[in-house]
Structure formats: structure tokens, C-alpha cells
Amino acid sequence: MxxxxxxxxxxxxxxxxxxxxxxxxxxxxxxxxxxxxxxxxxxxxxxxxxxxxxxxxxxxxxxxxxxxxxxxxxxxxxxxxxxxxxxxxxxxxxxxxxxxxxxxxxxxxxxxxxxxxxxxxxxxxxANCGSPTRITHAGWGRHCPHCGAEHFPRVEPVVIMLAERGDQVLLGRQPSWPPGRYSALAGFLEVGEAIEEAVRRETFEEAGIRLGAVRYIASQPWPFPSSLMVACVGEALDADIRIDANELEDARWFTRDEVGMALARDPAAPFLGPPAYAIAHTLLTAWYEGN
Incomplete structure (x- = not known):
């Protein structure tokens, strides 16, 4: 746990x-x-x-x-x-x-x-015929009286992951984030794709790092608007970072000690960690503690 x-x-x-x-x-x-x-x-x-x-x-x-x-x-x-x-x-x-x-x-x-x-x-x-729908199932569905289609709320799965290499972990930052903030990489799961496959694909696309074994850590509903964050850690097979500038501003390897400083909000930490309510914080903490 x-x-x-x-x-x-x-x-x-x-x-x-x-x-x-x-x-x-x-x-x-x-x-x-x-x-x-x-x-x-x-x-x-x-x-x-x-x-x-x-x-x-x-x-x-x-x-x-x-x-x-x-x-x-x-x-x-x-x-x-x-x-x-x-x-x-x-x-x-x-x-x-x-x-x-x-x-x-x-x-x-x-x-x-x-x-x-x-x-x-x-x-x-x-979405089937364009007709107005009505609420059903006490608010957990909608029905189309015209074509009979039933519609239900869906979640959008997102993989969020750390690449680890020995005692180091890969973190990236987007230009819209507060200065100094680094966090886990993330991306939407695509159709016809397993979680592990999405973790490997997104890590390679964003940072040029290939992953081997992938392990699941935790999940989180993210209501902006309705995602399910699936947190994983993957074993990095190389260390040469090649970022996609359309996705990231920067990506770096950080040591376990540096991650510990960031999680403790140490002013001397080399980066600002993710906020406590984000699953990236949970993921980084689990990695730091060896879970």
C-alpha cells in the first residue's frame, strides 16, 4: 500500500x-x-x-x-x-x-x-443522429428518443510515468509550468494500445528514451475534465535524452537524493516537484521510497 x-x-x-x-x-x-x-x-x-x-x-x-x-x-x-x-x-x-x-x-x-x-x-x-438526448439512469446516462442510442459517461485514460536508470529518474518540464518545476512524463492512451505500450511509446516520443519492463504503481481520477491517470515506472534501456520540443521544454535525470530534497521542499533542491494533489507526486514519492 x-x-x-x-x-x-x-x-x-x-x-x-x-x-x-x-x-x-x-x-x-x-x-x-x-x-x-x-x-x-x-x-x-x-x-x-x-x-x-x-x-x-x-x-x-x-x-x-x-x-x-x-x-x-x-x-x-x-x-x-x-x-x-x-x-x-x-x-x-x-x-x-x-x-x-x-x-x-x-x-x-x-x-x-x-x-x-x-x-x-x-x-x-x-453522437449517432444529432437529436436532443434526455437524462436517464438517475443522471448516469443519456438516451436518444429518435434513434434509441444510449450514451454513458466515459473516462479518458492517460499514462503518467517515470523512467528509472539505477539510482536516477527521468523528469521533464513543460514551458507553461512554474519556473523550476519538473514532473513525470504523461500522454493519452491511444486506441488499440496496452498501458505498457503507451508508457514506452510516450517516453520515447517525448524524451527519446526506450523502456524495457514497466510496472504499475497507482491510478487517479483527474476531473479536468474526466481522465484516469495510470501511473507507472519503466526501466530505461539508455540514458541519451532527445526531447520533442513540441511536448517538452527540458528533460533531465535526477538522483534519488535530489528527488528527496524536492519532495521535502528543500530550498536547495535542484527542481520544484509536482504539487501534492497530483499523482505525479504520489509516483515520485513511491519511487523515492523504493515502493
Missing amino acids: LANAPGFTGNTLDRADRVRHEPALLEAALADAEARLLVLDGLDPVLDEAGRLTWTNLSEASGELLFLGHEAGVPRFVSTFADDVSVPTGRSPAMFALLDRFAAPDAANYAAARSLVFWHGRHRFC
Whole structure:
């Protein structure tokens, strides 16, 4: 077991799958006087001083209600955007500051809600025939009345990896990151590709390093908008870095001691490590500790 769990994991909601398939159970949840609605500012969470999510009455919903699950027996919902409101794209500048304030379980619950709301906002029309769709399965699906197609939320798998060579690890940086930050390489899994194959391909494409054996470390839901980060470590077969300038600004080998300094936020560290909520931090910590 990893010493530090990835951010956005540890969901405390019972997703109560039966509610998605039995209309009477959904009606009971909607009629429950204790039922609560997640408060969002656009797609951003509204946190209290303790970093906890804010909940309100279902009557405050601006769109259709989506069932998130039960927590301590209390039904929890989130609302879609109204039909005439466009779904925000990307992350707002305020979101980055909020990520460091989250209470851990609430971050996981928010991740599910955000991804679900975003998905509904982007799938109002059928991908098969273009007709308007309607919400089904208590908010976990959409149905096209015209052609009968069923649509369900999907995640986009992303591999994120370290290449190791003895007591060194390969990290890269993108030009948009804060000065001095280095982190794990990453890229989307492509169709017809295994996780290990994607790890090897992305590492070679971005840094020119070929990998041998690949081992899985951990995964993380990443709700921007709905990725699943799959963290791995691969054995480097060579050390000659050749970066793709379209992907990276720089890539370097760092020693275990240097990684330890960065994780400890030592001012003398040769690089700034990834933030604690990112699975890259979990991955780097696991490598540093030899897990």
C-alpha cells in the first residue's frame, strides 16, 4: 500500500447503483427532506473555511438533478447547467488555489460531480443522429428518443510515468509550468494500445528514451475534465535524452537524493516537484521510497 494516496481518491459516497435502475428509489431520494445539492460556482467547488464542500437544498438547482449517491444515508445530488448556459472549458485560475485547500474525501466526491456535470453539458445531442438526448439512469446516462442510442459517461485514460536508470529518474518540464518545476512524463492512451505500450511509446516520443519492463504503481481520477491517470515506472534501456520540443521544454535525470530534497521542499533542491494533489507526486514519492 502506498504511504500517500493520490489526490481525488477516497470517495466517501455510496453510489447506490440500484437507484439508477429503479425509478421508485430515485423518486424517494428526490423527495427526502434531508437530500442535499452540491454548490458549484460554474464548475468550481465552493469550499468553507475547513476546506469542506458546501451543500444546499435541492430547490436551488439551476438544471436537472444528477444523483451522486448516499453519504451516511443522505441522498446527494448535483445539478446540470441550464439548457441556455454553455459549459465552461478548461480550469479557472481560482481552481488551482482551491486544490490545495480540499479536505481529502471531499476532493474525491467533487471529482465525480464535476466530471458528471461536464459530460452532460457536452452530450446534449446524440453522437449517432444529432437529436436532443434526455437524462436517464438517475443522471448516469443519456438516451436518444429518435434513434434509441444510449450514451454513458466515459473516462479518458492517460499514462503518467517515470523512467528509472539505477539510482536516477527521468523528469521533464513543460514551458507553461512554474519556473523550476519538473514532473513525470504523461500522454493519452491511444486506441488499440496496452498501458505498457503507451508508457514506452510516450517516453520515447517525448524524451527519446526506450523502456524495457514497466510496472504499475497507482491510478487517479483527474476531473479536468474526466481522465484516469495510470501511473507507472519503466526501466530505461539508455540514458541519451532527445526531447520533442513540441511536448517538452527540458528533460533531465535526477538522483534519488535530489528527488528527496524536492519532495521535502528543500530550498536547495535542484527542481520544484509536482504539487501534492497530483499523482505525479504520489509516483515520485513511491519511487523515492523504493515502493
